[in-house]
Amino acid sequence: xxxxxxxxxxxSGSWATAIVKILCNNAGKVSWFFRNESDIxxxxxxxxxxxxxxxxxxxxxxLDLSSDxxxxxxxxxxxxxxxxxxFINNTLKAIPxxxxxxxxxxxxxxxxxxxxxxxxxxxxxxxxxxxxxxxGVITGPCHAEEVALEKLSYLTLACSNIANAxxxxxxxxxxxxxxxxxxDIFGTELSAVLKNVIAVAGGICHGLGYGDNFLSVLVSNAIxxxxxxxxxxxxxxxxxxxxAYLGDLLVTAYSQFSRNRMFGTMLGKGYSxxxxxxxxxxxxxxxxxxxxxxxxxxxxxxNMPITNAVNNIIYNHTDVKHEMExxxxxxx
Numbered sequence: 001x002x003x004x005x006x007x008x009x010x011x012s013g014s015w016a017t018a019i020v021k022i023l024c025n026n027a028g029k030v031s032w033f034f035r036n037e038s039d040i041x042x043x044x045x046x047x048x049x050x051x052x053x054x055x056x057x058x059x060x061x062x063l064d065l066s067s068d069x070x071x072x073x074x075x076x077x078x079x080x081x082x083x084x085x086x087f088i089n090n091t092l093k094a095i096p097x098x099x100x101x102x103x104x105x106x107x108x109x110x111x112x113x114x115x116x117x118x119x120x121x122x123x124x125x126x127x128x129x130x131x132x133x134x135x136g137v138i139t140g141p142c143h144a145e146e147v148a149l150e151k152l153s154y155l156t157l158a159c160s161n162i163a164n165a166x167x168x169x170x171x172x173x174x175x176x177x178x179x180x181x182x183x184d185i186f187g188t189e190l191s192a193v194l195k196n197v198i199a200v201a202g203g204i205c206h207g208l209g210y211g212d213n214f215l216s217v218l219v220s221n222a223i224x225x226x227x228x229x230x231x232x233x234x235x236x237x238x239x240x241x242x243x244a245y246l247g248d249l250l251v252t253a254y255s256q257f258s259r260n261r262m263f264g265t266m267l268g269k270g271y272s273x274x275x276x277x278x279x280x281x282x283x284x285x286x287x288x289x290x291x292x293x294x295x296x297x298x299x300x301x302x303n304m305p306i307t308n309a310v311n312n313i314i315y316n317h318t319d320v321k322h323e324m325e326x327x328x329x330x331x332x
Contacts, residue, residue, distance in 0.1 A: 005104075006031065007171065008072050010091070011082035012039060013283075014052040015108055018144035019082055021053075024062045025174040031064040033072045035091075040065045053148045070095060078104045078168065080138065081120065084283040085111025088120065097128045104164050106136035106157070110192040111285040112292035119189045133161035136168065137189045139244050141251035142177075143258070150176040156244035158182040158189070180244075186234035188244050191226050194307070195249040196286035197293060198222040199260035201310050201327075202253040206261070207268020208324055218306065219253050221331045225304050229293075232300040260286040264310075268324075273314055291315055305330040 008031035009020050016032075023030045034040050042050040043065055047057045066072045073079060073095060083091050088109060107120035116123055121137065124130040136159035146153055155177060157165040162183045169179035182188055201222075202215055226249065227240040240246060252258045263284035266276035273287070290311045297304060309327040312318040 004028070005077040005167075006075060007078045007080065008033065008076035009080045009082060010069070010072070011108075012036075012049060012051070013082065013084070014144040016082035017049045017053045017056060018142075018147035019080060019108060019138070019172075020058070020063070021056050021147060022172050022174060022177055024058065026171045027062075029062055029064055031066065031072050031076055033069055034065060034067055037067045040067060053144060056148050070099065073099050073103075076103065078106070080106045080108055082108040084288075085109050085113055085120065085285060086283065086288050088123070089113055089115045092128075095128075100124070100128045100130050102134075103130070104134050104136065104168075105130055106138050106159075106168060107189070108138040109285075110139065110189075110196060112193055112289050112296075114288055114292060117292050117295055119186070119193065121185050121189055132185065133159070134164070135159065135185060136165055137185050137192070139188045139192045139248055141243055141247040143251060143255055145257040147177070152176050152178070154243055154247070155179045156182055156188060156242075158185045158187075158244070160185055182244060184236065184238050184244075187230045187236070187238045187240075190230045190233060191240065191245045192248060193285070193289045194226045194229060194293065195222075195252045196260045196284070197290045197307050197310050198226075198249060198286075199252040199258050200264035200267070200284065200286040200290070200314075201306050203258075203261035203264020203266075204268040204310070204313065204320060205264075205324060207265040207270075208321060210324070214328070215253070217331050219249065222253070222306055223249055225302075225306055229297070229300070229302045229304060232302050233296070260284045263287065267313060267320055270320075286310070287314060 007027050010033045012034045048054050109120050113123040121135045139156050142153040159165040162181050165181035173179040223246050259282050294311045309323050313323050
């Protein structure tokens with residue numbers, strides 16, 4: 001990539017909004033896809049997203065707002081996908097594969113596409129023939145709410161062609177965002193998926209009344225679980241103690257802004273899965289991811305007690321307290 005590339009952000013949730021805010025610091029103009037035309041009308045009148053991070057005001061001269069997905073994708077050189085994984089296939093399924101030809105596509109989704117049971121990078125490669133050297137991942141540790149407040153945050157951009165990650169870093173680095181690059185697209189994406197599952201487990205424990213002592217044991221076991229899984233799926237030399245892995249896990253498991261932790265907390269307090277989802281009115285990626293990870297792990301047979309416990313609670317409807325007691329006996 002070189003300076004002057006046309007960047008498009010697909011999605012209008014909190015993370016998409018934060019990414020657009022970041023890009024507006026350096027990019028000349030950002031194309032931003034909204035599914036609802038009414039939200040665009042609101043943006044044009046009030047200069048902020050009507051649904052998410054409403055404290056962030058935008059200079060509309062920096063934005064090209066559109067509800068025409070095909071046009072937005074066609075006119076972009078660099079595409080950043082920030083749609084929840086459960087909806088990405090429905091969002092893109094009418095788009096011809098040739099639209100993605102010669103484009104750089106970064107995923108900020110941190111989830112698994114349930115219809116294909118593939119991480120987003122593999123989905124883009126399989127369904128749209130995007131070569132892996134043109135596929136990237138944007139990962140944290142970084143919460144959208146802290147980006148809105150311009151609190152110092154860190155991003156890791158991963159791409160097998162690290163030059164693409166380096167170049168996008170130039171667009172995203174600013175006073176409150178520090179960027180680093182990685183060539184580990186599979187490890188960073190899988191770790192980002194799993195940390196959401198772990199955060200659900202952490203929230204469940206919090207809802208049940210477990211304290212910080214137990215959560216620290218849970219998280220220290222969790223990074224080992226993540227390390228085992230990514231090593232089995234994509235065995236390369238990586239350090240999962242780096243911020244893209246361990247750091248992202250920590251912030252998602254502990255932060256007040258973590259929707260996965262919030263979802264888990266509700267389950268621990270006795271909410272049903274459906275009640276928790278309705279109460280939150282936001283997507284907790286861990287809900288979708290845990291089932292997919294367990295399906296993938298049938299092939300690799302990695303020891304994943306935390307992931308299995310969350311899957312049992314959400315999909316097998318086991319008793320929350322009993323399941324966490326069983327898990328506690330497996331941790332050290």
